[in-house]
Amino acid sequence: MDYRKAIIKYASENNGFVESSWCVGANIPTTYLTRMVKAGELYRIDRGVYSVNKTDYDQFYFFQQKNKVAVFSYVNALYLLGETDLIPDYLEVTVYAGYNAAHFPKSTIVHYVSKENLLLGKVTLHTPMGNLVSCYDFERTVCDIVYNRSKVDGELFSKTVQSYAASANRNLTKLFSYAKRMKCLRRVQEVMEALI
Structure with a gap:
C-alpha cells in the first residue's frame, strides 16, 4: 500500500485535511505525516491535524x-x-x-x-x-x-x-x-x- 497516496486521497475527500487519528484507524503509521510535512506535501495546522494547503486557522x-x-x-x-x-x-x-x-x-x-x-x-x-x-x-x-x-x-x-x-x-x-x-x-x- 502506498501510504502517501492514501493520505492525499483521504485529504482530498476531506476538504484538504487529514487527522492523525484517521491514520491510526487506517493502519497507516503516523510517521508518514511527519515525513510528508518535512517534504512539503502537508502542513501541520494543529496537534494531530494536517492540511495539503497552507491555510488560515479555522x-x-x-x-x-x-x-x-x-x-x-x-x-x-x-x-x-x-x-x-x-x-x-x-x-x-x-x-x-x-x-x-x-x-x-x-x-x-x-x-x-x-x-x-x-x-x-x-x-x-x-x-x-x-x-x-x-x-x-x-x-x-x-x-x-x-x-x-x-x-x-x-x-x-x-x-x-x-x-x-x-x-x-x-x-x-x-x-x-x-x-x-x-x-x-x-x-x-x-x-x-x-x-x-
Missing part, C-alpha cells in the same frame, strides 16, 4: 474535528448564524452532562445539558472559512439565552430576543416546542409576548 472547524460531541452555542452559534456582529474571542460550546471537557482549551466556555437535549436544534453550517461545523439554530439559541438569562450579558440578551422577534424567518411553533422540552416554555412565552 478555530471552529479544528476544535470540532477533535471534539465531535460539542455543539457551538450561545455567542458562537449567533456568530455562525449571522445573528450578531460580535466576533467571539473564545469558544462557547454545549456538551451532555457528565462529559469530561477537561481537555478543551482553558478559554472555552462549556455548557452542560441532558443527553436528550444535546441534539435539539442542532444544525450544520459553514464557518466564515467555508468549513462545516455543528451549532444550534436560532430557536434553540433563544431558548438557551432565556433559560440562562441571569448568566448572559444583558445587552446580548436584549439584542438576541429582539432580533428573533423581528426576524421574518422566526418559527414560534419550533421555538415553543424547544422551550417545552427544555422546561422554559413559560419564560420564553413571556419574553416573546412582550416583543411581538
Whole structure:
C-alpha cells in the first residue's frame, strides 16, 4: 500500500485535511505525516491535524474535528448564524452532562445539558472559512439565552430576543416546542409576548 497516496486521497475527500487519528484507524503509521510535512506535501495546522494547503486557522472547524460531541452555542452559534456582529474571542460550546471537557482549551466556555437535549436544534453550517461545523439554530439559541438569562450579558440578551422577534424567518411553533422540552416554555412565552 502506498501510504502517501492514501493520505492525499483521504485529504482530498476531506476538504484538504487529514487527522492523525484517521491514520491510526487506517493502519497507516503516523510517521508518514511527519515525513510528508518535512517534504512539503502537508502542513501541520494543529496537534494531530494536517492540511495539503497552507491555510488560515479555522478555530471552529479544528476544535470540532477533535471534539465531535460539542455543539457551538450561545455567542458562537449567533456568530455562525449571522445573528450578531460580535466576533467571539473564545469558544462557547454545549456538551451532555457528565462529559469530561477537561481537555478543551482553558478559554472555552462549556455548557452542560441532558443527553436528550444535546441534539435539539442542532444544525450544520459553514464557518466564515467555508468549513462545516455543528451549532444550534436560532430557536434553540433563544431558548438557551432565556433559560440562562441571569448568566448572559444583558445587552446580548436584549439584542438576541429582539432580533428573533423581528426576524421574518422566526418559527414560534419550533421555538415553543424547544422551550417545552427544555422546561422554559413559560419564560420564553413571556419574553416573546412582550416583543411581538
